[in-house]
Amino acid sequence: MNLILKHLPILPIITPLFFGALMIKFDDRKRSLKMTFALLSTFLLVFYSALLLYHFQSDVNSGVLIYHLGNWPQRFGISLYVDRLSALMISLTSVMGFCVFLFSLAKWHRAGIFFRSQFQFLLAGLNGAFLTGDLFNLFVFFEVLLAASYGLMLHSSNYSRTLNGLHYIAINLVGSFFFLIGISIVYSTTDALNFIDIANRLQDLKSDIRSQAGIGFAIMSIAFLIKSGAWPLCFWLPNAYTVATTPVSAIFVIMTKVGIYAILRIGGLVNPFLENISLNGLFYIGIVTLIYGAIGVLASHDIKRLATFNVLISSGTFLTAVGFNSSLLLSPVLYYLICSSLALCGLFLLTELVGRDQDPGADLLAITMEVYQAEEGSVEEPLEDEDDEEEEGEGVLIPESLVILGICFLICSLTLVGLPPFAGFIAKITLLSSSLSLSLTSSSQMSWIFVTVLILTSMCSLISFVRTGIRIFWPSFEQVPPRIQLIEIVPILLLISAIIIVTVQVNPIMGYIDKSVSELYRPSREIDTAFIK
C-alpha cells in the first residue's frame, strides 16, 4: 500500500499500458481472459483516482505532487505534475472509461481484435496528458491517445467510418505539426520544456523575447483548439463522432476535454507573464462555437448527431468562460465540465439503445406492413430473429426497457440543457450569476453577450431534446420495445448515479474545484515541491 502511494502519479499511466500490451499477446480465443484483464485495469484506474482525490481532499496544504521519472533532477528529466485539477480530470476519465468499457462488453468489443488494447492505450494516453508536467511529453501523450483513437475510430470499420476516419487522422496530424512548431518556438526562447521551468524563465525574459514565446503558445493552442472542437476547427467533429461506434464516441467525449485541459494548464502557467497575449480571443471563439452548436442541434434529427452538437456546446461554454480570464467563472465552468461530460457520455450510450427500435429497417417494415396489410406477428418475427443473431442470445434482457430508457434520456437531457433539479442547473445558474456579478466590475459587454448566448443556446438544445424525445418515446404506431441487455443499461445507470452524486455533493465538489482553480493561477515560484523520492 505504501509503495502504491509513493508511486501514485505514475500508476494511472503504467497500468493501462501494461494491460493493453499484455492483451496483445493473447489471441482472440482467450476472450474472457482478456476481458478480465481489461476490466481489472479500468477498475484499478477508478481505484487510483479515488486515492488521488482522497489525498488532495485530506491534505489541506500540500498543493502539488511532482514525480521525477527515473529520479532525474528537475532541469534534466521529465516530471509528472499532479495537482487538484489533474486529479479531477483523471477521476472523470476513469469513471467514464469504466462505464464505457462495461457497455462495450455487451457486443462491441467482439467487433475487432484489438479493441480492448486500443481502449487501454487510449486511457493511458489520456491519463498521461492529464498528469504530465513537461511540454514535449504532453505532445507524446497526445500522440499516444490520438494513435489509439485512430484505431478506435476505425473500429468495426465500414465505408463511412473509413471516410471520416481519414479526415479525422489528416486534421489531427496537421494539428500535431502546429503543436510541434509551438513547442520548438517556446524551447528556443525559454530554453526549457518543463511547465514550471518555462513559467519561471518567462518572468526573467526581456519583453520582446517573451512575446516571441507568446507566439509559440498561440500556435500550440491551435492544436488544443482542434481537439476541443472550437468553431473554425470543428467541422470534422460532428461527422467523426456520429459515425464512430457507440462506445467509441462515448469515450471520445473526454478527448475534447483534453484540449480544454491543455488550454487551462498552459494558460494558467504562462498567462500571468504574457501581458500582451490575452485569453480574450477565446471568448469570441467560444461564442461562435456556441452559436454553431445551437444551429447544429436544431438541425439534427438523428439523436447521435444531436449528442455530437451538444459536445460542441459544452466546449463552447467552456472556452467562453475561460476567455473572460477571471477565476470567478472558472469554478462553475469546471463543475459544468464534470456534469456535462458525464451526461454526454450517458447520452451517447443511450443513442444506440433507443436507436435499436428506430433503425431504418424497422421503419421500412412498418411501411411494408401497411402496404401489404400483413399480420403483425409474421412481419415482426424476422426482425427479432435478426436481433437474436446480433446479440448471440447472450445476456439478461431487462423488462420495461422503454420506460427505463425514457427516464435515463430525461435525466441526461435535463443535465445538458441546465434545467432543475440536476447538476446542469446548478452549473448554469452559477455561471450566469458569476458572469453577471463580473459585469458590475468590468467587461459588462462580454458578460451580457455571454448570458444571452448561453440562455438562447440552452433553449435551442431544449427544443431539440423535446422534439427527439417525443419522436422516440411517444411512438405513433405499435412498436417493438427495444431489447436491452442488463450489461448495457448498468453503465448508463452508473453514469446517472454519478450525475446525481455530483448534484447532491455540490458543496464539497465546489470547494475542491475552488481550491484547484486557485492553484492554477498561483505564481509558479510559490509551488512547493512535495518531492516524492
Place this chain on the structure above:
Amino acid sequence: MELLIAAAISVLVGSGVWLLLRPRTFQIIIGLSLVSYGVNLFIFTSGGVKKFAAVFSHGAENPQIFADPLPQALVLTAIVIGFATTALFLVVLLALRGMSGSDHVDGRGEK
C-alpha cells in the same frame, strides 16, 4: 546558413500545404510528409544554428562550442511518431480507395 535552412523549411512547408489542400488522398499524404519534414527541420533549428558543432566532444570544456542536444532528441521522437502515423494514414487511404473505388478525399468524383 540560417538563410539556407529558412529557405528549405519554407519550400517544404509551402509545397506541403499546397498539396494538403488538393482533393486526392495521395496528394494529401505527400503533403503531410513534406510538412512534417519542414516541421522537423524547424525543431532542429530551435537549439540555434551552429556550423560543424558536435553534441559532445571528448576533452572539450567550453559548452559554447557544443550543439544543443535536446532538439535532436525531440526531432528524433517527432520523426518516429510522424512516420508511424503516416503509415497508418496510408493504410486508411488504401482501405478507402478499395471501398469507394476513387482516390478522392470524399470518396467520390471521377475515377
